[in-house]
Amino acid sequence: MDFLFNEDQKQLKQKVTGLCEQNLKPLEEKVGETNVVSREIASVLAEAGLFRLLVPREFGNTTETPSLVSVCVVREQLARRCPNAELIFAMQGLGSYPIVLFGDKEQKAKFCPLIASGEKIFTLALTEPNAGSDVAAIETEAVPSGDDYVVNGQKVFISLAPDADIYTVILKTDKSKGSRGISGLVVEKGCPGFDPGKRLDLLAAHPIGAPVFRDCRVPRANLLGEPGEGMKIALQNLDFFRSTVGAGAVGMAQTALDEAIRYAKKRVQFGKPIAQYQVIQFKLADMATELDAARLLVYRAGYLKDHGQTRITMESSMAKLYATEAAQRIIDQALQIHGGNGVVKGYLVEKLYREIRLMRVYEGTSEIQHLVIANMLLR
Ligand SMILES: Cc1cc2nc3c(=O)[nH]c(=O)nc-3n(C[C@H](O)[C@H](O)[C@H](O)COP(=O)(O)OP(=O)(O)OC[C@H]3O[C@@H](n4cnc5c(N)ncnc54)[C@H](O)[C@@H]3O)c2cc1C
Known part of the structure; x- marks a missing residue:
């Protein structure tokens, strides 16, 4: 997908990948499956400057306003296997973007430094x-x-x-x-x-x-x-962030595909690795194709937004709908390729299988995304 990225975004992708490997994954392991926000993880995101991507340039961003492609890049990479970090980053954006969009001078002066520094967590x-x-x-x-x-x-x-x-x-x-x-x-x-x-x-x-x-x-x-502007605030906020949910789903599905390939190459049944059976190969091919289609929809929405299209309601809904539904199918197939091990608690694909389910509900269910897309087509 790098053909859609500028140099800054290519570097951002590398930076976040490195941050995950070196700093975040050890913390994620320590924190485990928790329903408490980890301030330690939030601090790592803040120190790496990632929250600055969520505010206007005058508060530390490198672009005039938040770049949707950049936010998607971060969310996709974090979702590869840093679920706590991904959620904190996503909510810092979703909770604060209404201020960036609709805040007056005083409100921005008060809240944007708190968003950018991670001193406060928003929702x-x-x-x-x-x-x-x-x-x-x-x-x-x-x-x-x-x-x-x-x-x-x-x-x-x-x-x-x-x-x-x-x-x-x-x-x-x-x-x-x-x-x-x-x-x-x-x-x-x-x-x-x-x-x-x-x-x-x-x-x-x-x-x-x-x-x-x-x-x-x-x-x-x-x-x-x-x-009276609350509906406008909510809808414009969702326009931006729905495609980032798609980016998160793409990150999770990529991890599932990688795990499935790894497992299929090493698991031997009937005398050879299961990766050598055409049924498994076709599953992997379908997973990879759906994943690329999902990624394209996500970054199309981001690219259009960053290149001046004011409303991306339909593109954002398509990205969210397709990416989350495809990710659910991809992760399900990855679990199937793992056989019995796929349903053992603690196996990566088992966790992904539970985690991806939430994404088809929040920021508008899949049914609501269908309604939004249909409304845009028929108006
Ligand atoms: C993990 C998670 C995180 C969340 N985080 C936040 C958050 O940070 N902030 C926040 O404000 N909310 C959050 N939510 C709430 C989320 O946005 C809502 O759950 C979601 O919008 C659906 O609303 P509901 O649960 O009331 O379902 P309902 O609206 O009651 O829907 C129930 C079912 O009916 C379907 N349905 C509803 N209306 C129609 C229709 N017109 N046509 C066809 N089908 C329809 C829905 O698709 C769904 O299948 C979160 C939810 C989850 C699960």
Whole structure:
């Protein structure tokens, strides 16, 4: 895929690969399958300057605004086998990009240095018990009171909660206006009435929780954009980050393919390595072809965005949909090639099999990606 990368991005890919091998993998092994955010891993990402890719140039990036291709490069490489690092990097982006897009001068001056330095960990709080795919159904409400908003409501499935420090919350500032009454508000952990909530235990390791707001006072200065711009904020944020989920899926699928090839070459049955059977060879060929197709869709979305296409809604949804579904199939085949060993707890393909499942749900399920693509085709 390097033909789409500029020199900086080629170097970035090498740098992240080296960082994974030398610094991150030993830490990942130490941390293991955890549902707690590792600050040590976050520090390594910060020291390597990777969070600077998520802010505008004036706060340390080398490009004017975050480059989608660069963010995808990082996410793909981290996803090769540094799952904790990949999630932290992804959420630092998803949680903070609304500030980069819609923050005013003061908000950017306050928050961008915290994003870039990794001093604070960011996340996005959108989903609620009664509002998942149907974002307009959110009930969390912010009511003006003096210089503050008073926020009440419950979020759920918020990645990195309760450990994250700063939550970009999508909520209602005017319930009478339906989806036009939705806004974005930056909430800092520790403000009165913010309860970081309980941790959830998922099928695969993934720090995630359900923060609650009880008469939580948040300065009105933390409102992003104008009241009522929340849907726009959420959708533009997803436009950018959905293709990065695809990049993560591609990284995981690449690892699964590598493992399958390695295993097929060494596993001997009926007197020869299973890699010599055509059935296995065809599986590997299909896996590699699907993987390349997925990667092309991901970097096409990134390339178009970085070259001035303002909205990449369809390209981003296609990248997310195809890459996550293909990665699930590729990892499933890699597990099949491992036979019984593939389902033994602790085997790499067994972990990937559980981890990839989450990606087909978050940032819009596969069904929602189909709806988005169909809507774009039919409008
Ligand atoms: C690992 C993980 C991490 C997450 N991280 C975050 C996070 O950091 N921040 C955050 O805000 N949220 C997060 N989420 C929430 C995630 O975005 C939602 O789970 C997702 O959008 C689906 O919402 P839901 O779970 O309520 O399912 P529902 O919306 O209830 O959907 C249930 C099923 O119905 C289908 N469906 C729904 N509507 C339609 C329709 N119109 N047509 C056809 N089918 C439909 C869905 O595709 C799905 O199969 C995370 C979720 C997971 C699993």
